[in-house]
Amino acid sequence: MSIQHFRRFAVAVVAVAAVAIGAVSGAGVANADTGDTVSQGTTAYWIAPTIDSMPMAVADASNSPGARVIQWYNTGGNEQKWYFDGVYNSTGNYLGFLLRNKNSGQCLDTDGVPGDTLFQNYCDPNGRPQQIFNNVADYDYYGYPIDWRYQNSRSGLWLDVNGDSLNPGTGIDLWFQNWNDNQNFFLTQTS
Secondary structure, eight states, rough: HHHHHHHHHHHHHHHHHHHTTSOOOEEEOOOOTTTEEEEOOOOEEEEEEETOOOEEEGGGGGOSTTTTEEEEEOOGOOOOOOEEEEEEEETOOOOEEEEEEETOOOOOEOOSOOOOOOOOOOOTTOOOGGEEEEEEEEETTTEEEEEEEEETTTTOOOOEEEEGOOSSOOBBBOOOOOOOOGGOOEEEEEO
């Protein structure tokens, strides 16, 4: 991809970072058990691996908990759009973010086993702490973020397209960091 392509997304990436640190947020939701708070993001994004640009999507636009998360052709559907919801502990320290699907309102989740396809589930970072992610930017020569890697806070594993596949329908999983393009993702702001 060209530098101009990445610069086009720089504004969107900065917006995601602002959401992640709480500069842009919706209403916060507190959990009485732990005091953790979720600050809901208000802008949806396509998250697509750089190897093939197919957005991360909930299979079959399902609203069911447990539905697989895959890569698929860009259809413009809400099952391919994700919000970044910031998670903060009781003292206000940032813990990471949830990736909440615009179509179902459920969050990206994992069973914690490397290579198992991710799925959507009811959002609850306290009951399901494996839903919390953090991101790391890769920068170009000029200091612009060109893509992102996403690490699961609980397992330490990285968001990954299973087997470096270019095929639609391939599962999105968590895997050990390998520095390959199947673990690099770019963001596009959507409506």
